[in-house]
Amino acid sequence: MHLFYQPALSPTDTSGTLTDDDARHATRTLRLGPGEAIAVTNGRGNRFLSVITKADNKQCAFRVETVDTVAPRPFSVRICVAPTKNLDRVEWFVEKAVELGIERISFFFGQHSERRVLKLERIEKIAVAAMKQSLQAWLPQLDEAVPLAQLLKQPADGQRFIAHLPEDGQAPHLFSAAGPAQQYIVLIGPEGDFSAQEVQQAIDAGFQLVTLGPNRLRTETAALSACQSLNLLNVVNLVNL
């Protein structure tokens, strides 16, 4: 069954209409019509098993038959990443992280960031598409890019990590440093890495230095690797869901 996204739906709703984009996809591309079953999520944990009641080029209305509630994962992964110079790379990270499982993606500009502007609109669309593609009911939170210093001042619970290899080369792997079933925040630097000052500011703000393995990784690869390390650390919980 196809999964659509309608953020306006509440768990008590008994009917609804798809967004323009989804209506077009349902009626024109998939050629779905009245009487056919669809699933719709509001991106906040609810899945509405529904039946199409009206379908034309402009609108697709449905009647809700049953509502499922999907619990949030018993841990949460937040990756804070400096946008890459080439936007494809950060967009790719968002698609893959959403497919594999992530709760929140925050962007920041570091001292060595080449990119100084990031529009979220396209990235939000990619996140929605990846949520639907992977049949999930939770849309991760996406945060507008802010300077790193501002990000470090935000209050946040959980285990905090910064992916950076210190000059003496001594730091544990994220996978060894993190404990299971936590709220995690990981900072991933830009192509030019963090400055020494930024690393110190992060340490002062309670972030622990970690590595992501022996190879030098691109920004987006490091970000996805961090996300996947934390997902796998909790894999026993995940499989038991």
Place this chain on the structure above:
Amino acid sequence: MHLFYQPALSPTDTSGTLTDDDARHATRTLRLGPGEAIAVTNGRGNRFLSVITKADNKQCAFRVETVDTVAPRPFSVRICVAPTKNLDRVEWFVEKAVELGIERISFFFGQHSERRVLKLERIEKIAVAAMKQSLQAWLPQLDEAVPLAQLLKQPADGQRFIAHLPEDGQAPHLFSAAGPAQQYIVLIGPEGDFSAQEVQQAIDAGFQLVTLGPNRLRTETAALSACQSLNLLNVVNLVNL
């Protein structure tokens, strides 16, 4: 220091020349000249710390100062994947898997594969670029695409897995099913998944059914996730290298 790739180098060589592509990159893009230090790998575990002796637009010659030998990892990951309809996706997988660490990538055509042709030339270039980018000294082996039945007949040591969720939904996660420090082979199906017959053929050939988590993953995401699960399973060994 920049890392270049010259497959013709042997550990006993005391001098060499870069390939045309690398020579152009070294002399034109990076503007390196005589006396400057470079590193060169042959993709077979040797790293040649060298000094440029001659550099013009067409040729870049170097003198080898010291040769390092990098041991292979104490485990090996081979991912066998059906090429995606959209070539970008399989190319992306190759880039990321090489960055994160992989020994061998094999391609196959399944009954539900939409793509029936795969040229390795471009994929080999991507693998070489990712090896250099991530500062590694081993180039993974890439195998030409063959029909799945032919792949299943190849003799191979190690633990064998097929990423497929059976109808009853019962299969362990790859991360739980695999043991550390092994040779691993994982089969990842095309967009249309494996046929029931193919799954049975794989089981008959000694492959174990595993899942990669609760979300439905695209082919290239599943392939990378499998690779990274096996890498992380061995992370303690990796960090100690």
